[in-house]
Amino acid sequence: MASVDLVIRNARILDGTGAALREGDVAVVGGRINAVGAVGDVDAATTIDAAGAVLSPGFVDVHTHDDGALLRHPDLAFKLSQGCTSLVVGNCGFSAAPAVPGERDPSKLLGVTATWSDLTGYAAAVAGARPACNAVALVGHNTVRRLVLGLERRAPTAAELDRMRAEVRLAMAQGACGFSTGLIYEPGRYSETDELIVLAREAAEAGGLYATHLRNEGDRLLDAVEEALTIGREAGLPVQISHHKSAGARNWGKVGASLERIDRANAEGLDVTADVYPYTAGSGPMAQYFNLDRLDPDLAAVIRFASCPALRELEGRNCVDVAAEWAVPPTEVIRRVLTAERGADTICIQVIIDEADVETNLRHPRMMVGSDGIVDLGGRPHPRLFGTFPRVLGHYVRERNVLGLADAVRRMTSLSCDRFGLVDRGRVVEGAWADLVLFDDATIADRATYDEPKRESDGIRLVCVNGEIAYRDGAHTGVGAGRMLMFSPR
Ligand code: ZN
Numbered sequence: 091m092a093s094v095d096l097v098i099r100n101a102r103i104l105d106g107t108g109a110a111l112r113e114g115d116v117a118v119v120g121g122r123i124n125a126v127g128a129v130g131d132v133d134a135a136t137t138i139d140a141a142g143a144v145l146s147p148g149f150v151d152v153h154t155h156d157d158g159a160l161l162r163h164p165d166l167a168f169k170l171s172q173g174c175t176s177l178v179v180g181n182c183g184f185s186a187a188p189a190v191p192g193e194r195d196p197s198k199l200l201g202v203t204a205t206w207s208d209l210t211g212y213a214a215a216v217a218g219a220r221p222a223c224n225a226v227a228l229v230g231h232n233t234v235r236r237l238v239l240g241l242e243r244r245a246p247t248a249a250e251l252d253r254m255r256a257e258v259r260l261a262m263a264q265g266a267c268g269f270s271t272g273l274i275y276e277p278g279r280y281s282e283t284d285e286l287i288v289l290a291r292e293a294a295e296a297g298g299l300y301a302t303h304l305r306n307e308g309d310r311l312l313d314a315v316e317e318a319l320t321i322g323r324e325a326g327l328p329v330q331i332s333h334h335k336s337a338g339a340r341n342w343g344k345v346g347a348s349l350e351r352i353d354r355a356n357a358e359g360l361d362v363t364a365d366v367y368p369y370t371a372g373s374g375p376m377a378q379y380f381n382l383d384r385l386d387p388d389l390a391a392v393i394r395f396a397s398c399p400a401l402r403e404l405e406g407r408n409c410v411d412v413a414a415e416w417a418v419p420p421t422e423v424i425r426r427v428l429t430a431e432r433g434a435d436t437i438c439i440q441v442i443i444d445e446a447d448v449e450t451n452l453r454h455p456r457m458m459v460g461s462d463g464i465v466d467l468g469g470r471p472h473p474r475l476f477g478t479f480p481r482v483l484g485h486y487v488r489e490r491n492v493l494g495l496a497d498a499v500r501r502m503t504s505l506s507c508d509r510f511g512l513v514d515r516g517r518v519v520e521g522a523w524a525d526l527v528l529f530d531d532a533t534i535a536d537r538a539t540y541d542e543p544k545r546e547s548d549g550i551r552l553v554c555v556n557g558e559i560a561y562r563d564g565a566h567t568g569v570g571a572g573r574m575l576m577f578s579p580r
């Protein structure tokens with residue numbers, strides 16, 4: 091009798107390609123899928139009866155800020171409990187590498203002090219932490235620009251641009267899957283399109299992609315999409331529009347026009363995809379969204395505090411409620427928080443997105459899922475950190491019927507792996523790495539809310555990473571089988 095490490099029997103298999111469910115078994119040997127279909131008598135170290143639950147490739151969170159969490163929280167409970175097995179880090183222009191050893195991440199997003207200078211050093215640190223999930227890295231423009239120019243509000247000199255190019259080239263040579271920007275953030279917003287084209291060419295030469303938090307997601311969304319397309323065209327590489335949205339009530343509905351533009355670009359020969367998180371609120375470092383000289387009252391009115399080291403009692407509260415209690419306008423609350431000691435470390439949640447736009451995004455066949463979760467487990471993070479993938483499958487697939495189950499899984503698995511160069515992952519086929527999730531499609535649901543954001547989801551029965559059982563029936567096994575993946579162009 092053949093012997094295998096693991097066999098999962100009586101599953102309804104979704105192979106990740108978008109093909110329909112089919113019943114069968116999956117056997118795993120040496121971290122890889124060894125057989126799919128009817129697996130006969132085998133001598134298995136572990137046998138799992140799926141009892142009709144859905145077995146699919148593990149989900150890929152294509153938009154994360156888990157660069158620091160891979161080291162600080164290597165159990166990655168908030169990702170594993172959603173069925174995620176691989177993470178793309180380095181988004182929004184902020185990456186852990188390159189860095190100055192001994193310096194704390196200046197972005198306020200990653201929460202980690204570098205012991206490395208480049209991606210190879212960072213990857214070694216991650217490997218040493220034995221993370222629960224796999225990860226692949228983007229190299230971030232904000233990070234590279236800050237390293238070379240600090241927060242200077244000007245174009246780089248020729249010598250500075252050369253240094254930035256060299257950093258991007260080195261990261262790509264060390265396994266980065268592309269170049270990311272966050273053009274609303276410091277210092278990325280001081281850059282012109284030409285600078286970005288030059289840097290994106292370095293990623294293009296290595297076969298990587300351009301992932302962008304657009305320069306504007308509100309009044310000038312369409313101009314910002316145009317800039318991203320220009321960079322894709324001029325630098326010659328695929329474009330990923332991060333957390334696609336139209337922000338602010340007066341802009342709601344614009345995602346339709348933006349997606350039409352993206353469709354047209356694809357028809358014209360560019361290669362453009364996007365990702366979305368299934369919530370109507372964003373989240374990020376509050377200091378980046380406000381100008382203290384003219385605080386935006388509309389934005390202040392929709393702010394909620396996630397992490398607030400300056401005033402912990404504000405965590406989980408809405409700015410307008412605090413303003414009423416303090417008998418001051420909401421903008422004054424923002425001012426007091428931002429000017430307090432450690433005020434710059436505040437992470438806020440901003441309710442700025444239309445529900446109908448979330449559904450429009452999720453319907454699009456080139457739309458992936460990315461949580462954009464920000465990992466500060468001490469505060470009250472946006473619930474997307476814990477709930478994103480089960481929320482798509484429970485709320486938007488089962489309850490709202492916005493997209494089909496097989497298509498949703500395709501866009502959480504094979505599409506994402508193909509896009510970000512994760513080879514031999516994202517499909518339930520013989521020979522692929524055994525990154526797998528077993529879930530109950532009738533009960534899968536997110537339980538994390540804005541008030542209770544750290545609740546793990548329902549309906550995830552089993553998660554395997556590289557063939558090892560990492561999560562089973564609500565329990566984290568702590569195996570730490572994740573790897574830092576090196577990008578391979580397809
Ligand atoms: Zn972003």
Ligand code: CU
Nearest residue numbers: 153181182462
């Ligand atoms: Cu982001």
